Amino acid sequence: MIVFVSGGARSGKSDIAEQRAVSAAGSSPCYYLATADIYDDEMAERVARHRQSRQGQWHTVQWKTLEAPLHIDRAIAKVPDGGAVLLDCLTLWASQVLYASKLSEEEGFALLVNALADARARSLYLVIVSNDINEALPPTDAETWRYLAFLQRAHCWIVAEADSVLEVVADCAIKWKHRQWKHEKEVNV
Numbered sequence: 001m002i003v004f005v006s007g008g009a010r011s012g013k014s015d016i017a018e019q020r021a022v023s024a025a026g027s028s029p030c031y032y033l034a035t036a037d038i039y040d041d042e043m044a045e046r047v048a049r050h051r052q053s054r055q056g057q058w059h060t061v062q063w064k065t066l067e068a069p070l071h072i073d074r075a076i077a078k079v080p081d082g083g084a085v086l087l088d089c090l091t092l093w094a095s096q097v098l099y100a101s102k103l104s105e106e107e108g109f110a111l112l113v114n115a116l117a118d119a120r121a122r123s124l125y126l127v128i129v130s131n132d133i134n135e136a137l138p139p140t141d142a143e144t145w146r147y148l149a150f151l152q153r154a155h156c157w158i159v160a161e162a163d164s165v166l167e168v169v170a171d172c173a174i175k176w177k178h179r180q181w182k183h184e185k186e187v188n189v
Helices: 013-025 041-057 070-078 089-097 104-123 143-159
Strands: 004-008 030-034 063-067 086-089 125-129 164-169 172-177
Touching: 004 013, 004 104, 004 143, 013 030, 013 086, 013 164, 030 070, 030 104, 070 104, 089 104, 089 143, 104 143, 125 143, 125 164
Parallel strands: 004 125, 004 164, 030 063, 030 086, 086 125
Antiparallel strands: 164 172
16 A cells, blocks of 8 residues: 655644554554655754654554665565555655766656555555645746656656545645555544
């Protein structure tokens, strides 16, 4: 099952995505696919806070972190068949593809396509988190347009592929598309 959760900055999307992944994991470990690249002390502190928050909030769940700033397909391949994985976040991953790698946009997009195909083929419960960043004033520079176009292409493709699509506004999830997974417990989102 593929679940796409989007929302603005600090909207509550990560908490809602974690609820979905934890519910699907049951008593099994829950995999956290981190796309952030730790490049300075501030980012290291932010990552540490996120890890501590997950362990504090979900003390009954064993989180296993997979760090994949770029090759999300390789990280997904490490999750056992039928496992639950939270990919957080597609926004950072897109910036890695465009600005921290030598991949073309098409090669980067292929990583995403391969990751989702593998997740679907092995019955993973994959929750993908991303930011809605296309709701402000239009950018005035070409590079920002390029980034937005790549991210929105990924969003549109994931939405078409996903079984469930949630938009989070002020800690409230709006279901745009939903199909309950065979092992999924109903979650209040």
